[in-house]
Amino acid sequence: MASGPAAVRPPLRFVLCGAVDDGKSTLLGRLLCDCRQVFADQMRKVEEDSRRWGTRGDQADLALLVDGLRDEREQGITIDVAYRSFETARRRFIVADAPGHEQYTRNMATGASNADLAVVVADARKGILPQTARHTRIAAMFGIRHVVLAVNKMDLVLWDRSTFEAVADGYRSLARDAGVEQLRIIPVSSLTGDNLTCRRESAAWYSGPTLIEHLETVDVESSIERESFRMPVQYVNRPSPDFRGYSGRITAGRVAVGDRVRLSPSGAETVVESIVVWQGARERAERGDSVTLTLASEVDVTRGDVIAEAFNPPGVTDQFQANLIWMSDRPLVVGRSYLLKIHSREVTATVTRIKYRLDVSRGSRLAGATLSLNDLGTVNIATNRPIPYAPFEQYPGLGSFIMIDPINNDTAGAGTVNFALRRASNIRWQDFHVTREARQELKLQRARCLWLTGLPASGKSTIADLLEKRLHAEGHHTYLLDGDNVRHGLNRDLGFTEADRVENIRRVAEVARLMVDAGLIVIVSFISPFQSERAFARGLFASGDFSEIFVDASIEVCAARDPKGLYARAMRGEIRNFTGIDSPYEQPANPDLHLDTEKLGPEECAELILRRLV
Amino acid sequence: MSGKGESSGRTDRSSAHWLSALESEAIEIIREGAVTAARPVMLYSMGKDSSVLLHLARKAFWPARPPFPLLHIDTTWQFREMIAFRNRMVVEAGVELLVHVNREALEAGADPFADGSERYADVMITEALRQALDAGKYDIIFVGGRRDEEKSRAKERVFSFRDAAHQWDPKAQRPELWSLYNTRVQQGESLRVSPLSNWTEADVWRYIAAEGIPVVPLYFAKKRPVVEREGQWIMVDDERMPLQPGEEPRLLPVRFRTLGCYPLTAAVESGADTLEAILAETLATHDSERRGRLVDHDGDAAMERKKRRGYF
Ligand SMILES: Nc1nc2c(ncn2[C@@H]2O[C@H](COP(=O)(O)OP(=O)(O)O)[C@@H](O)[C@H]2O)c(=O)[nH]1
Numbered sequence: 037m038a039s040g041p042a043a044v045r046p047p048l049r050f051v052l053c054g055a056v057d058d059g060k061s062t063l064l065g066r067l068l069c070d071c072r073q074v075f076a077d078q079m080r081k082v083e084e085d086s087r088r089w090g091t092r093g094d095q096a097d098l099a100l101l102v103d104g105l106r107d108e109r110e111q112g113i114t115i116d117v118a119y120r121s122f123e124t125a126r127r128r129f130i131v132a133d134a135p136g137h138e139q140y141t142r143n144m145a146t147g148a149s150n151a152d153l154a155v156v157v158a159d160a161r162k163g164i165l166p167q168t169a170r171h172t173r174i175a176a177m178f179g180i181r182h183v184v185l186a187v188n189k190m191d192l193v194l195w196d197r198s199t200f201e202a203v204a205d206g207y208r209s210l211a212r213d214a215g216v217e218q219l220r221i222i223p224v225s226s227l228t229g230d231n232l233t234c235r236r237e238s239a240a241w242y243s244g245p246t247l248i249e250h251l252e253t254v255d256v257e258s259s260i261e262r263e264s265f266r267m268p269v270q271y272v273n274r275p276s277p278d279f280r281g282y283s284g285r286i287t288a289g290r291v292a293v294g295d296r297v298r299l300s301p302s303g304a305e306t307v308v309e310s311i312v313v314w315q316g317a318r319e320r321a322e323r324g325d326s327v328t329l330t331l332a333s334e335v336d337v338t339r340g341d342v343i344a345e346a347f348n349p350p351g352v353t354d355q356f357q358a359n360l361i362w363m364s365d366r367p368l369v370v371g372r373s374y375l376l377k378i379h380s381r382e383v384t385a386t387v388t389r390i391k392y393r394l395d396v397s398r399g400s401r402l403a404g405a406t407l408s409l410n411d412l413g414t415v416n417i418a419t420n421r422p423i424p425y426a427p428f429e430q431y432p433g434l435g436s437f438i439m440i441d442p443i444n445n446d447t448a449g450a451g452t453v454n455f456a457l458r459r460a461s462n463i464r465w466q467d468f469h470v471t472r473e474a475r476q477e478l479k480l481q482r483a484r485c486l487w488l489t490g491l492p493a494s495g496k497s498t499i500a501d502l503l504e505k506r507l508h509a510e511g512h513h514t515y516l517l518d519g520d521n522v523r524h525g526l527n528r529d530l531g532f533t534e535a536d537r538v539e540n541i542r543r544v545a546e547v548a549r550l551m552v553d554a555g556l557i558v559i560v561s562f563i564s565p566f567q568s569e570r571a572f573a574r575g576l577f578a579s580g581d582f583s584e585i586f587v588d589a590s591i592e593v594c595a596a597r598d599p600k601g602l603y604a605r606a607m608r609g610e611i612r613n614f615t616g617i618d619s620p621y622e623q624p625a626n627p628d629l630h631l632d633t634e635k636l637g638p639e640e641c642a643e644l645i646l647r648r649l650v
Numbered sequence: 651m652s653g654k655g656e657s658s659g660r661t662d663r664s665s666a667h668w669l670s671a672l673e674s675e676a677i678e679i680i681r682e683g684a685v686t687a688a689r690p691v692m693l694y695s696m697g698k699d700s701s702v703l704l705h706l707a708r709k710a711f712w713p714a715r716p717p718f719p720l721l722h723i724d725t726t727w728q729f730r731e732m733i734a735f736r737n738r739m740v741v742e743a744g745v746e747l748l749v750h751v752n753r754e755a756l757e758a759g760a761d762p763f764a765d766g767s768e769r770y771a772d773v774m775i776t777e778a779l780r781q782a783l784d785a786g787k788y789d790i791i792f793v794g795g796r797r798d799e800e801k802s803r804a805k806e807r808v809f810s811f812r813d814a815a816h817q818w819d820p821k822a823q824r825p826e827l828w829s830l831y832n833t834r835v836q837q838g839e840s841l842r843v844s845p846l847s848n849w850t851e852a853d854v855w856r857y858i859a860a861e862g863i864p865v866v867p868l869y870f871a872k873k874r875p876v877v878e879r880e881g882q883w884i885m886v887d888d889e890r891m892p893l894q895p896g897e898e899p900r901l902l903p904v905r906f907r908t909l910g911c912y913p914l915t916a917a918v919e920s921g922a923d924t925l926e927a928i929l930a931e932t933l934a935t936h937d938s939e940r941r942g943r944l945v946d947h948d949g950d951a952a953m954e955r956k957k958r959r960g961y962f
Contacts, residue, residue: 324674
């Protein structure tokens with residue numbers, strides 16, 4: 037069949053942004069309408085809604101076509117990014133309509149992360165606002181090289197050329213400073229539709245393309261020829277002993293059957309045996325394809341490894357510099373552990389240093405001890421395990437990451453890798469000759485960590501004490517880490533805020549890990565109320581080295597036992613953040629051992645642990 | 651407003667390229683959900699989106715089978731052809747099928763004709779879904795939602811967080827960047843995952859045609875017995891449907907753009923009895939597909955309200 041007009045380009049994903057009230061929603065509504073992408077029933081609905089919420093008297097308020105959430109219509113603002121598909125005879129578009137309010141900047145980042153181009157809307161009367169600058173810098177940080185500035189509401193300045201030029205000049209220097217490579221500036225009126233899809237004849241001083249013409253023809257593809265093959269392994273597909281495939285989406289380059297590839301971080305080299313797809317196989321595949329590869333030799337590959345061209349594999353690091361946008365209400369805490377997800381690999385990471393915070397409207401660098409909601413900054417990050425990576429500029433798929441707060445699982449930050457601070461190979465974990473195996477052998481035992489969690493007064497300390505006595509009597513080498521005792525020394529500097537509680541657990545877990553490495557049987561007696569923290573602790577140990585023991589008693593029973601009188605004080609309000617009273621305790625979902633201390637005595641509990649877990 | 655028709659079939663090469671990009675993205679999403687889930691499940695409603703979803707799941711894990719069961723929320727009022735289709739597809743795909751019916755409500759006499767569409771859907775779909783999800787303790791739930799369906803859905807994330815009460819808080823969505831999905835949940839919480847987020851209705855039909863995916867015959871125009879109610883054509887699928895005085899079913903060539911419970915799903919008059927004709931009709935149509943869903947007309951922001959409560 038005919039392939040249509042010669043100028044057909046691959047679909048364009050763009051983000052629409054700019055300060056609130058500059059007219060983004062109206063612009064998009066008008067664009068959809070003029071490209072005849074609005075269904076009749078949707079239009080009837082908008083006319084109805086306009087009478088209720090509209091800002092344009094009896095006229096249909098086209099912004100209501102895109103402001104979808106109830107709160108958005110009620111408040112007349114855009115809260116979250118909306119995705120819209122539309123097409124013209126020449127191209128197909130996916131637009132992310134981003135909110136303008138500063139408090140929703142993180143949603144703008146969401147929209148920018150998957151866009152190839154940004155359309156920034158500015159009100160001709162107001163010019164470049166701080167939020168215009170912020171959006172431009174975020175767009176640049178997320179690798180958007182093409183920007184269009186739509187100078188909107190030109191009808192309100194009577195299409196005055198010098199007003200337009202003043203805004204354009206101001207924006208040009210901002211764009212240069214932010215690192216925008218390709219810039220196009222177009223005067224428009226979203227209200228009348230001029231220069232969106234049809235030209236404003238009376239403003240002949242503007243001779244450039246209309247917005248839609250530009251969007252239809254702009255070329256944003258980066259060349260695949262200059263890339264090396266990279267595919268993060270997402271999933272190991274092993275339905276039977278005789279098939280072992282590695283599934284993933286190719287983030288860069290091409291691959292063909294017979295190509296030599298290298299696994300990262302292990303460095304093992306092998307050959308692509310086949311490219312498996314549904315009910316068959318292919319000879320080659322390229323960037324963007326989801327495939328399953330089989331490899332010629334038995335190599336050890338897990339999720340999070342990267343399969344790459346053998347002669348040019350990606351770097352591996354555990355410390356790098358990155359640009360970071362903070363998206364959580366809870367400010368970034370330097371030194372705290374977060375989960376970091378980069379391509380398909382999840383590791384634990386800490387920000388070791390904030391180099392500077394960015395003043396987004398001026399582009400200047402500020403000193404800062406933290407990043408708060410919507411702040412942008414440049415930071416150093418250390419990970420607990422080495423990761424295959426690439427600078428974001430070279431390989432966006434290997435250089436972008438998110439940070440997750442382990443306390444509440446929020447996506448707290450998003451960043452792009454600038455460069456590695458040192459290659460992981462230089463700082464490999466120092467292997468000493470006396471190993472853990474040697475140490476535990478000398479002690480005639482298997483080292484492990486027994487982690488007791490439960491409400492205050494549930495019986496953890498009593499059981500832990502009995503358990504250690506029994507182990508000791510049997511000739512084992514043990515150590516007991518008790519929550520209260522640790523707070524007198526190692527963790528004396530920590531209080532009871534959430535950040536401190538996390539740090540408290542992190543230190544204890546790390547100490548327990550070192551002691552297990554020393555060959556000891558470590559008993560930890562810690563309230564550890566949060567699932568995520570216990571999961572973090574477990575994550576530090578090899579499987580089988582860590583057992584979670586739930587010391588269970590109802591809050592009523594604990595409060596009645598109350599050996600230290602703490603419940604009574606908490607209930608009188610004399611102690612704040614007391615677990616079980618005004619701070620939650622999350623019960624373990626799948627503990628290795630569940631002890632019901634309302635039915636079992638302390639001796640029986642200790643006995644059970646010995647029998648089941650040691 | 652008219653005239654999207656001129657663009658149909660114009661650029662076969664670019665459209666094939668686009669479909670393959672959508673497919674790769676969806677497969678990536680399905681794999682990511684499955685590998686990070688403790689208990690994944692895929693909702694299956696026999697609609698065209700479900701059919702595409704199941705097809706993609708089979709592709710994602712080939713040569714293995716999808717590592718999760720399908721879950722059908724059975725209201726007992728689906729079109730009969732849909733159930734026959736379901737039973738056939740489950741065998742073909744070799745997947746486990748779980749069926750859940752809100753028995754208590756049924757025994758208490760829930761009835762789409764007597765109750766009104768909103769109350770009925772609330773009980774037999776939303777409530778039933780909640781029961782099934784609670785019982786199965788699923789943490790990743792694949793659904794067939796598309797952002798072009800409706801305005802509040804246009805704002806929903808691909809991995810959309812639900813609290814322990816299955817509620818969606820549109821104002822507190824997790825930022826979702828690149829294809830780095832945050833799949834972490836705590837006990838009782840879950841994620842609704844929509845691999846078809848970026849697809850349009852036309853993409854779905856193009857893909858069905860390109861891949862030869864089986865769909866329920868009700869999508870194709872045929873003479874069917876219908877009655878007119880509030881300006882919409884409702885099919886008389888079985889004898890449970892009470893006819894109003896003077897109502898006489900007529901045989902008209904109709905088809906369905908979406909499928910659900912027959913009393914709540916309106917047909918459109920159409921002669922489109924091939925995939926090509928359906929695609930042409932989709933591209934030229936003046937109304938959005940949700941117009942055929944009576945539930946969505948129940949009031950303003952109906953969809954968002956339902957989703958806040960856990961409707962899918
Ligand atoms: N006169 C005029 N008004 C406009 C134009 N574009 C938007 N507006 C009005 O500016 C206000 C804010 O627009 P809206 O699209 O909601 O802005 P958003 O917050 O950027 O989405 C509304 O009252 C619009 O009707 C324009 O080109 N000319």
